[in-house]
Amino acid sequence: MATESCDVCERSVRIAGGIGDLWNFAFESTQGLTLELTDGSEFFLCFECMESLPDDHEPTADDVADLRARTEPVEGGRDHFWHWK
Numbered sequence: 001m002a003t004e005s006c007d008v009c010e011r012s013v014r015i016a017g018g019i020g021d022l023w024n025f026a027f028e029s030t031q032g033l034t035l036e037l038t039d040g041s042e043f044f045l046c047f048e049c050m051e052s053l054p055d056d057h058e059p060t061a062d063d064v065a066d067l068r069a070r071t072e073p074v075e076g077g078r079d080h081f082w083h084w085k
């Protein structure tokens with residue numbers, strides 16, 4: 001088990017071990033994933049932020065930057081699960 005910071009809200013997100021297999025296993029135990037954009041850039045996003053990305057086209061780095069500008073960094077998160085941090 002590992003954690004990674006969401007590139008948008010900066011929350012620490014729990015992730016499974018094998019990034020490459022995220023879509024195949026342990027999906028439910030994972031709360032974010034690395035998003036590979038069509039322009040080749042990569043961002044790690046929690047699912048919550050991912051749902052905030054536009055869904056009418058392939059998200060771009062600009063969309064991620066725009067979302068980050070609109071999102072308040074989460075300090076420890078509002079979910080009690082994160083209090084151990």
Ligand SMILES: [Zn+2]
Nearest residue numbers: 006009046049
């Ligand atoms: Zn996030």
